[in-house]
Amino acid sequence: MRASLVPGVALLGSYPAKSLPRDLVAGLVLTALLVPQGMAYAELAGLPAITGLYTSILCLLGYAFFGPSRILVLGPDSSLGPMIAATVLPLVAADGDPRRAVALGSALALMTGAMALLAGIGKLGFIADLISKPTMIGYMNGLALTILVGQLPKLFGFSVDASGLFAELIGFAAEVAGGATVPAALAIGLGGLVVILALQRVLPKIPAVLVVVVLSIGAAAVLGLGDRGVDLVGPLPQGFPPLTIPYITLSDVPLLLAGALGITVVSLADTISTATAFAARTGQRVDGNKEMIGIGAANVAAGLFQGFPVSTSGSRTAVAEQAGARTQVTGLVGAGAISLILLLAPGLLRNLPQPTLAAVVIAASLSLADIPGTVRLYRLRRTEFSLSIAAFVGVVWLGVLPGIAVAVALSIGNVFRRAWWPYQTVLGRVPGIPGYHDVRSYPHAERLPGCPIYRFDAPVFFANARTFREQILALAESQPRPAWIIVAAEPITDVDTTAADMLRDLDLDLELNKKGVDIVFAEMKDPVRRKIDQYELTATIDPAHFYPTLDAAITAFRTTAGAEWGPAPAEEAS
Template sequence: MAASVQDWVPGVKVLHEYQPAWLRNDITAGIVLSTMLVPVGIAYAVASGVPAIYGLYATIVPLLVYAALGPSRILVLGPDSSLAPIILGVVLPLSIGDPMRAIAIASAMAVVSGAVCILAGLFKLGFITELLSKPIRYGYMNGIALAVLISQLPKLFGFSIKSSGPLRDLMQIGQALIDGKANWVAAGLGLGTLALILAAKRFTRFPGILVAVILATVIAGVFQLGETAGVNVLGPVPQGLPALTIPWIAPGDVVTILVGGVAVAIVAFADTSVLSRTYAARTNTRVDPNQEMIGLGAANLAAGFFQGFPISSSSSRTPVAEAAGAKTQMTGVVGAIIVALLIIAAPNLFQYLPNAALAAVVIAAAIGLFEFRDLARIYRIQQWEFWLSILCTVGVAAFGAIPGICIAIIFAIIEFLWDGWRPHWTVMGRVDGIKGYHDVTRYPEARRVPGLVLFRWDAPLFFANAELFNDSVRNAIAASPTPVRRIVVAAAPVTSVDVTSSDSLAELIRSLNDNGIELYFAEMKDPVKDKLKRFGLFGKLGEANFYPTLGSAVSDYLEDYSVDWQKD
């Protein structure tokens, strides 16, 4: 029973193994971490279209829940810049400026996201994010980073626009700057905050975000810039802890919230799984991706029911916790407690915080999302994957985060199918001095068996390539230097077959037989044979048409037709 509890609640295992020497590290790391949790939580709440206090709620509850159910000992969860444009894209048009409706919509998205992740974890679907290739992930995240950056520029320069998509927003921003709508005092505060945050990134232990935000807040408060210079500031923050609340939504909003929640789940788990695996490798531990989905899902579900919004792992706060010496999830618990104490005891600390400074925090995080160096490497080694990545970026930038992730998934499916749709195939022959049979295009001197075509197909057989397989076999026969009596398919690379390809194969066999050509298979895997048996094709061909090795198939052909040909 204890083992079962530890499987489902990894935090129990951590408590059983907890060493007293770790406590000092976890408390110290939690204090350091809390210096980032407050400004970042507030910034991402505003960037997501909900009031600031809910960013702190979405920080406290998920950290506590993940400490119990999350498998990673060091991962820090909370509001994230990569989710902000997705949340904003749903919240902004549906809330119509009503902050209470905005948080209800955002909380409902968190509930949907949490439920999706938990179900995926229970059904062991943790592998699904691996279907998104690295170039596609880069393209999507670059698009998200660009969308986040553009969405924060109006706040950075102290004006507002009606959002209509990242690229169109960029044109509106340019026009507003030309028309003189910028508040240059706010812009100075924002740009100064951004410069300090970026400069401080090279010093891992220095709380650059906290220092930059405090300086901006002090300047805005001392000089009363909200009144004297028209700088937009955060204003009073409500006092109190999150309460259990069911996020009621309008029936007409359900579909949009469902789509947004699923999109958030995909992005959140993709980010979390990559970050979790990275830190697991550093600590020489293993993280179960399905339990990771459950932990992330439970944290989102709790955030949704305690006045929060969708959350993910943080690639900026996790390194801070690690650098500060975090040993276990207790670091997140300490950070959450400090944030809770702060909003109970001193909520007015944030009232002079300039919105331009919050925009700078989000922009700094967005800049960290961009990936260019590895894309340059991909361009050098595989240009079509580079351009696929660029297409994903353009898709997000042109159409927004939610349509962008749909585009990324479509590209991923196309990429996944492409190699199987148009796979490599070859005719094989014997090369002197090398064992086995080899591609005659690579070895033009290879000797072919008179009257026999050794054909290799390097992919599963399925509906999309069934006709191509038949055409390729006929092309191989037509290109044979001698009249063909038999063709042997080297089927070791064929990992699967479906009904469509099986029926197409039956038609090919009939066509070949009509022309006096026999079709045999060699080295076919047993699971593929089992499928052919279910489809009825194996029985029609007979056991004798399937050879365990290519060598035995060649030997039988030489004997059946008394062909004088030496293997060696």
């Protein structure tokens, strides 16, 4: 097997012995974080807590062998939990059979892994760019609020039978008003949340989650919280799960595929962005296609052993890096340590209070929200701020899975909007500044009478061909009447057949001919010019009207018309 396909094997073959002590320590530190978070995020996904540990083990192994990053840490993730729950829970039988839920979660992981693998093999790394940063910020803000509201009942010691953010919020308020709160549960959960947030802020190098888990287990044992109405995790099953092909029905497939597609997009976007951020610190390069294969392998491995879909965790990767991780051996150590806990000490976490797991999830949800980023968008670009808010509303109003569809649609729609209505302007000459410049930025720029210089900042294709045509016709009506309209074509990277027909019709336009207006192109890229020749446009557009530079085109016009640069029209300059 080629080393490029299994980079982890190649790494182990040349593993530097001096890295082992650091990787061992980092792996043990990572285990302390992975165990409680894995269990908490499993319950967030609507699955038994033990599956979070199975998932953590197998995804660490899968990525260690197939992932290209040296220190990236994969595992159950708070951003995926609600998406998994939104996919699995509607398919679970009315009695909430946990075995069926596990099978559906595993099938979802296998589908997610297959999609990621196919995307990586097909070199479709651009899929991770389907969600723009503004829409991702809005989506994550909505997700953070959804997770927070969903975990409040567990924090207060009861449960709410409701679906959807608003229904859950109303149900939560009704239960609190009805006196359902368990004081001991609220005390241990709220106290744990405060400690996590305080330690993360004041002493970020201390594993806050581990501290709270240890304190909570101690408090549960000493104070008898189980007898005070506080739900505890209870003993975990001993041993390791067998290789299992999940059983699903044909009717399950459509929703599972839809969920897997959304999870794949979010997971890949998160993985590649996190990998890029950490690689930049060490001067490494990120290969998006290899990252897809790595995360695909991790999901397939988890799915075959009763796990559920995973993603990269920036916080866990940061912990591993701070602890001295050098290679993916850190992940192997973490997987081994969790396995030993399951085999030798499954009762270690039996007294862990469920409200503590809720506190862990809520703390993670708060880290998903990016309020400063939202404020920055409002300050810098209102259009992208609106996109962010729309994605937020999509998640809050429609739900997690429709929300990711809204986010992707908004991102793609924004790209199309920019191509449909691109920036366009007229250029002029500014004394003392070389070149030709946007008259919107320089209202007093000099113009060339009878020859507007028009710049269209996009490829010309079917969606914006009419916009281009209308602007050319508007310039033809300007005063003084132009003899030439020079198109500064350097930003035009493509011309499709619809646009070619438009240019042919425009050059043959009777109104333009009557006015004696010629369309002239300058600085057209060679690939675009070859397409112009291929479309046989030079049969209607004079081949002499294609100039290599703006200076050449302007010099030709001035020679022909004897025109001189002059001040901008008074109504524009004022």
